[in-house]
Amino acid sequence: MIEIKNLKAEIDGKEILKGLNLSIGNGEVHAIMGPNGAGKSTLSYVLAGRDGYEVTGGSARLDGQDILEMEPDERAAAGLFLAFQYPVEIPGVQMTTFLKTALNAVRKARGEEELDAIGLLKLMKTKCKELGISDEMMKRAVNVGFSGGEKKRNEVLQMAMLEPKFAVLDETDSGLDIDALRIVADGVNALRAQNRSFLVITHYQRLLDYIKPDHVHVLADGKIVKSGGPELALELEKKGYGEFAKGQAA
Amino acid sequence: MNAQENNLAKFKPRYRAETADLALSEWERLVPASAEWVNALRRRAQMSVQETGLPTPKLERWKYTNLPAKLKKMDLVYKDADITLSGMTDYAYSFPKGMLHFPQWAQDRVEEDVPSHDKYGDMMLWQAANAYLKDGFILDIPAGVKSSKPLNVTMAGHAGAYFVPRQVIRVGEGAEFTLIEYQNGSGAYWGNIVTQIELHKGAKLNHYRFQENSENGVVTQNTHIVMKEEASYESFTLTTGAELSRHQIHVDMKGQRGECHINGVNMLDGSKLSDTTITIDHCASNCVSNQNYRNVVDDKATAVFQGKVHVHQIAQKTDGYQMAKSLLLSGQATVNTKPELEIYADDVKCSHGATTGRLDEEALFYLRARGIPEKQARNLLIQAFVNEVIENISSDEVREQSELVVGRWLMEQA
Numbered sequence: 001m002i003e004i005k006n007l008k009a010e011i012d013g014k015e016i017l018k019g020l021n022l023s024i025g026n027g028e029v030h031a032i033m034g035p036n037g038a039g040k041s042t043l044s045y046v047l048a049g050r051d052g053y054e055v056t057g058g059s060a061r062l063d064g065q066d067i068l069e070m071e072p073d074e075r076a077a078a079g080l081f082l083a084f085q086y087p088v089e090i091p092g093v094q095m096t097t098f099l100k101t102a103l104n105a106v107r108k109a110r111g112e113e114e115l116d117a118i119g120l121l122k123l124m125k126t127k128c129k130e131l132g133i134s135d136e137m138m139k140r141a142v143n144v145g146f147s148g149g150e151k152k153r154n155e156v157l158q159m160a161m162l163e164p165k166f167a168v169l170d171e172t173d174s175g176l177d178i179d180a181l182r183i184v185a186d187g188v189n190a191l192r193a194q195n196r197s198f199l200v201i202t203h204y205q206r207l208l209d210y211i212k213p214d215h216v217h218v219l220a221d222g223k224i225v226k227s228g229g230p231e232l233a234l235e236l237e238k239k240g241y242g243e244f245a246k247g248q249a250a
Numbered sequence: 251m252n253a254q255e256n257n258l259a260k261f262k263p264r265y266r267a268e269t270a271d272l273a274l275s276e277w278e279r280l281v282p283a284s285a286e287w288v289n290a291l292r293r294r295a296q297m298s299v300q301e302t303g304l305p306t307p308k309l310e311r312w313k314y315t316n317l318p319a320k321l322k323k324m325d326l327v328y329k330d331a332d333i334t335l336s337g338m339t340d341y342a343y344s345f346p347k348g349m350l351h352f353p354q355w356a357q358d359r360v361e362e363d364v365p366s367h368d369k370y371g372d373m374m375l376w377q378a379a380n381a382y383l384k385d386g387f388i389l390d391i392p393a394g395v396k397s398s399k400p401l402n403v404t405m406a407g408h409a410g411a412y413f414v415p416r417q418v419i420r421v422g423e424g425a426e427f428t429l430i431e432y433q434n435g436s437g438a439y440w441g442n443i444v445t446q447i448e449l450h451k452g453a454k455l456n457h458y459r460f461q462e463n464s465e466n467g468v469v470t471q472n473t474h475i476v477m478k479e480e481a482s483y484e485s486f487t488l489t490t491g492a493e494l495s496r497h498q499i500h501v502d503m504k505g506q507r508g509e510c511h512i513n514g515v516n517m518l519d520g521s522k523l524s525d526t527t528i529t530i531d532h533c534a535s536n537c538v539s540n541q542n543y544r545n546v547v548d549d550k551a552t553a554v555f556q557g558k559v560h561v562h563q564i565a566q567k568t569d570g571y572q573m574a575k576s577l578l579l580s581g582q583a584t585v586n587t588k589p590e591l592e593i594y595a596d597d598v599k600c601s602h603g604a605t606t607g608r609l610d611e612e613a614l615f616y617l618r619a620r621g622i623p624e625k626q627a628r629n630l631l632i633q634a635f636v637n638e639v640i641e642n643i644s645s646d647e648v649r650e651q652s653e654l655v656v657g658r659w660l661m662e663q664a
Contacts, residue, residue, distance in 0.1 A: 050615055051611065051615065071623075072615060072618035072619050073618045073621050073627075075619075076618070077621050082619050084616065084619075087616070088612045088613050088615075088616040089613075090613045092631075092633075092635065093617075093631070093634045098630075101626065101630060102617070102621050102622050105620075105621045105626065142616075158620060
């Protein structure tokens with residue numbers, strides 16, 4: 001259960017989120033849509049705890065715990081996962097090392113037993129197969145030389161391994177062709193579960209054809225300005241964001 | 251005028267003769283050698299140092315490293331060097347007592363060789379080492395011998411000691427050998443090491459160093475490598491120790507189609523200063539030289555990297571590469587890098603580069619967003635940075651040891 005209340009945040013003294021309210025129940029998939037500059041990516045970074053995003057008010061609770069007080073890694077251990085819009089390339093850090101370190105750090109923090117190399121390899125192989133990720137990719141450095149589609153699939157792989165309670169997908173559709181989009185969406189859909197909630201952030205309705213949301217919200221000028229069912233996404237696709245763009249800097 | 255007199259005239263205004271005492275104050279105590287050539291060499295060298303003093307920052311290649319200032323604060327007495335040989339010792343032996351029965355080739359090298367004819371006028375540490383020529387070993391690998399088992403050399407520093415180890419090494423035609431140096435110790439001391447290596451036709455030497463000297467120790471080391479045709483030399487130095495260290499490497503590529511790799515990783519914390527100064531003289535055609543260094547500098551530490559590739563006119567088809575990358579982990583850490591190319595041949599491929607930066611914040615956040623705690627995430631990125639060099643070490647054993655030393659260094663950081 002995610003409860004975001006009156007969330008305010010700024011970057012370099014400029015207020016971006018201006019009192020955002022959002023509540024996502026267990027197992028639900030919510031979508032946030034909105035024009036450029038509405039604060040979509042800021043919301044994802046604020047939730048994940050990136051430096052430079054200053055929270056000036058409000059709260060964000062994950063199963064009752066205020067995550068805004070936590071370090072980024074503590075948030076991950078608490079069950080938050082951010083699928084990056086632009087996954088970062090990390091030369092010299094091999095995928096397997098990265099996944100093992102991340103998974104065991106999270107397991108340790110959650111009080112679970114750490115996996116040995118063999119256990120990890122098995123788990124990785126299973127998840128890779130499900131997502132159509134080749135073993136060869138696992139031998140490379142994190143995201144280095146990955147295509148746009150591979151990078152996004154890699155995000156879903158990490159999500160599958162870390163088993164979060166709450167996953168935020170930040171413009172996961174950006175830079176993907178239809179085939180890649182389908183693979184990524186299938187991966188996400190496979191992870192939908194009673195105890196796992198999703199927040200899908202997107203500019204276009206297209207992604208929502210593949211990942212069907214329970215609720216759709218419109219984010220404009222740092223606030224949720226309209227909420228509805230899946231039909232709201234279709235409506236936005238037709239009408240555009242024009243009516244919500246008022247009051248924003250051109 | 252000979253070369254030395256020339257230098258004296260040219261550099262005299264930059265010399266500080268009074269600093270000679272720092273290296274020579276105990277010289278009179280040195281027991282005379284039985285071999286007359288040694289006594290004569292010591293005397294000549296002692297006189298040379300008395301005239302020039304020790305290198306000060308007034309000299310171009312010592313701009314960033316003030317050795318006399320450091321030595322002045324130390325209270326040292328000349329002591330025997332503590333050198334232990336282990337592993338493949340079949341071809342190695344300590345200098346004989348009284349320096350008698352020295353092999354002629356080794357005597358020739360010791361008597362004649364001051365690299366690059368001392369064109370910078372700053373080889374006084376070499377001279378100071380000559381002035382104390384007594385402790386050391388000879389390693390003489392006969393032609394054709396190939397040993398996969400390395401010779402391990404441990405040089406230990408002891409509190410209050412000034413010691414002067416010498417290594418004289420010859421790898422015969424077509425021979426292959428591995429030498430691993432371990433430098434460590436406790437307390438404040440100064441080791442002034444000279445390593446002379448000659449590689450004959452087609453010879454191959456892998457030379458590794460773990461510089462883990464005491465955090466109050468000072469170590470200065472001159473390594474001079476002379477390579478004949480088709481010889482191959484791989485060097486890797488991992489520096490984690492010494493309050494002040496200067497490692498000066500000079501490669502003379504004298505035969506065609508030689509290949510040398512001079513690599514290293516310096517991991518510095520506290521107020522350590524590590525200076526790596528390299529000169530590669532391409533004196534023959536079709537040779538390859540690579541220099542690849544990584545500096546990780548924390549706290550108030552300083553890394554100095556000065557690398558030079560000198561391509562002589564005759565050295566056509568030279569392939570010279572040099573890269574020094576530095577990672578600053580604190581706001582007070584310092585890096586001084588000076589890459590230099592001096593090219594007189596017209597058909598060569600040479601490149602050099604240097605970068606200095608901080609840990610990539612984006613990468614750090616990405617790792618942390620996946621649940622990896624900050625310290626662990628930083629260590630992963632630092633390991634990746636130094637592994638760019640470590641992964642190229644051809645000895646599996648040394649590569650694994652290096653990873654362990656790096657891991658330990660990272661664990662010890664606050």
